[in-house]
Amino acid sequence: MTEQTDPPEPGTEVLRVERISKRFGPVTALRDVTLSVRTGEVLGLLGDNGAGKSTLIKIVTGFHRPDSGRILIDGREIALRSVAHARSLGIETVYQDLALVDELPVYLNFFLNKELTAGPFLRHTAMRRRAAEALGEIGIDIPSVGAEVRTLSGGQRQAIAVARAVNTAARVLLLDEPLAAMGAREGGQILRLIDRLRTRGDLAVILIAHNYSQVMDVCDRVNLLQHGEITFDRPSAETSVAELLELVHAEYRTA
Amino acid sequence: MASDTELRAVPGTEPRRAAGSGLARALLRRRELSIVLVAIAAFAYFSAGSYGTAFNTSNNYHILMQYLAPWAIIGAGETLLLICGEIDLSAGFTYTFVPFAFMSFYNQGLDVPLSLVLAIAVAMGIGLVNGLIRTVFNLSSFITTLGMGFFLEGMTYIQSGAEPTTPPIAGGLADFMGGWRWSELVWALVIIGVMQVALSYTKYGVYAQASGGNPLSAAESGIKVNRVKVATFVLTSLFAGVAGLVDQVRVGSFDPTSGGNTMMFMAVASAVIGGTALLGGSGTVVGTLFGAVLLAIIQNGFTLSGVSAYAFDVVIGIAVVAAMLLNVYISRLRRRYLR
Missing domain, CATH: 3.40.50.300 (P-loop containing nucleotide triphosphate hydrolases)
Incomplete structure (x- = not known):
């Protein structure tokens, strides 16, 4: 297929x-x-x-x-x-456990430990936008970057983990x-x-x-x-x- | 961002529009909103009772504040700890002990401000020890802080000789530290506000949620999980110490029998009723404030309604567990309908 x-x-x-x-x-x-x-x-x-x-x-x-x-x-x-x-x-790895945090929304998982900040504060809007762009670029369809990861299917979770790894250099x-x-x-x-x-x-x-x-x-x-x-x-x-x-x-x- | 509000269908599954009106969905989305509604309902219930005229007075609001402020202050720390997947059972005794730590410095001839600074340092030191024992020796926080609680209770009795003391704090400093009628409420609101911002708008908040939600994933992403946890233990003890000082300066007596396990339980119950998961990963600090408000209304309302003193704790116990069950049920609904 x-x-x-x-x-x-x-x-x-x-x-x-x-x-x-x-x-x-x-x-x-x-x-x-x-x-x-x-x-x-x-x-x-x-x-x-x-x-x-x-x-x-x-x-x-x-x-x-x-x-x-x-x-x-x-x-x-x-x-x-x-x-x-x-x-x-x-050299980036996507492990079987995917290293995602179920309780966090997609975009915060996408930027986990690489958060965009202005001073001490998170740039939520910018992170949402960039995560949506990056996921769109490699053709991943998820309901919303604001959705908690736990609500997603196994394939979507895997895709997010891959997209996150690829999005780095x-x-x-x-x-x-x-x-x-x-x-x-x-x-x-x-x-x-x-x-x-x-x-x-x-x-x-x-x-x-x-x-x-x-x-x-x-x-x-x-x-x-x-x-x-x-x-x-x-x-x-x-x-x-x-x-x-x-x-x-x-x-x-x-x- | 628009994509946040429209949940597009996952291919192959139909969105559950059955969740109903926008209000219902909003309620399910904001987990702390449901507890606000329950608090309002409890407030309306006691206002409407035959003792409603006694309930709706400035003096009674002040009594409500006296209940909820220390619960909310300590609860702010416990919320973050619970989110990290930890708990501090010693916070109630930190509340009791820190004023006497202050007295021990003061009695050695140090002035009040310096003694206060040192007492706060002692409070943070308690949290540091809790956190280090938890993370370095990998001992569960339940056991670690249970032991710390007993230790602090004993230290309080040694330090105080089991006698209450009048705080040697006067004037503007005393007003600032709880003496002014509403100052304790200001402390509670400021600490709740600061911690909610820290949770929602800083890296620390994300790391706390990641550390509690999935410690392995957090560590694989390079988050220093143990450091996050130790910092949160320190914050919780700091807030417990501040609550002890402010609450007991307000009362005008440092009391070795104040606080303790009841104080800790009410703070943790405020957090859990307010929507924080006992097993970590999620929660809100504002929810904890409303959890404390609800518990204060229940406590105060049943007092006014004349529930017998013997039955009182029975009623409180049932009400607290019922509120927690309701919270668990609502979380389950959330998960089902927000797919």
């Missing part, structure tokens, strides 16, 4: 993770993982529960430090010190299981939103998922993470859900 756009011009490589390893005590969470993403590209990072997706995300967002390997942003090696540091470099957007716990119609809306973000061409999106069939259409390229290693990296046009499933099933058979 996602309208495929033409494959965009391959942009410049904005984020590269090179030979990253991470151990937690006796457990090796990631082993020699190399991954890269270009602007205007949507990379699907697929893998089972426990494959190491969460650890990889947390390293890219500055939450964990890798034991070895390096992270390059725009080709320059960077040691991410903290989540705030990664954010300042344009984001260059790399990580979406952690954006389709989890979402119906087909709402999931479709989110996939179309991701597609619109791709066509902007200035953003690299890493889409983390464990349901392959949902995301194959929207991804330009697919990486499969198994047991802490990237075992598969190919443009999505050159693979299929069947092939990916076969790879994973093979793992179960030999396990």
Whole structure:
């Protein structure tokens, strides 16, 4: 149901993770993982529960430090010190819990901890206007930016969280299981939103998922993470859900 | 902004126009408006009674003020604390203790203004300790402040020798601090006003709502949740100390048996009746003022109507719980119809 756009011009490589390893005590969470993403590209990072997706995300967002390997942003090696540091470099994440506050209206969630103020006072009108503009720009339809977030549907909430992340100077957007716990119609809306973000061409999106069939259409390229290693990296046009499933099933058979 | 007033339909769902007239919708939208109506109804009820002539006098309004002012002042702090997802059960004893902290400085030979400043600092220190124990040791505020309440009650008796004292405050300062007939009301209205503005129009207010509504989301957005909470504990204790000083200067006696748990309960009840969620995330300070007004009218009205002294607390207890239930019911209606 996602309208495929033409494959965009391959942009410049904005984020590269090179030979990253991470151990937690006796457990090796990631082993020699190399991954890269270009602007205007949507990379699907697929893998089972426990494959190491969460650890990889947390390293890219500055939450964990890798034991070895390096992270390059725009080709320059960077040691991410903290989540705030990664954010300042344009790496934004939308976590599964979305980090929304149900009790606050949409526009205050949109500007959470980035409120517009005049002296000590909030600029409610300006924040409402800009939130409405930003949501309109990426085609999100919500009843009112003044509505409390708790009154919105799962898809609308996800869309607001994505819009908020994009509205910063984001260059790399990580979406952690954006389709989890979402119906087909709402999931479709989110996939179309991701597609619109791709066509902007200035953003690299890493889409983390464990349901392959949902995301194959929207991804330009697919990486499969198994047991802490990237075992598969190919443009999505050159693979299929069947092939990916076969790879994973093979793992179960030999396990 | 126009988009605020028109709730466009969510695709696939029909808007619930059944909510009825504009008045009903406005009532549901402004959560503190319902408590204003209930307060007006209670006022009309007691005005219309056979004792209505006694109820509607300047002297009786003054008595109403004496009830509601300390509840509203402490309630302003409790409202923000509840919104943060916390509570201060020691505020009533902070009210009791701070005047005696003032006396201890005064009795050591310090002058009145300096003793007042130090007493206020002690009040804020109580809140700081509450907040730090809550956040650093991650002990629930319920337990932390319950312990602090007992501690302060004991300290009050030690400091006072269980004897009331006449405040050594006179003249203009005394008038300012509650001596003038309506000065306590001015204190209450100013503090309520300042805190409502802080809640609605500053980052602090947004952070307080975020910290109570979804602490994890708030922290992920970079909000220093613990700092917000500690600051709110400090504010609550500050207001409790101010209420203790102003209220007891008005009475003309620092009384070690004043305040306490009843004072705390009425302040928290004012906040909850006024529409503040006990579990955090939402509330209004103006609602708390009207919650205090309603409780004062109930207390004063039943006194005038001659309810027996034995039955009095029974009536108050039922009225408070009924008012809270009504509030919960109205919140549920709000949520259903404001989709």
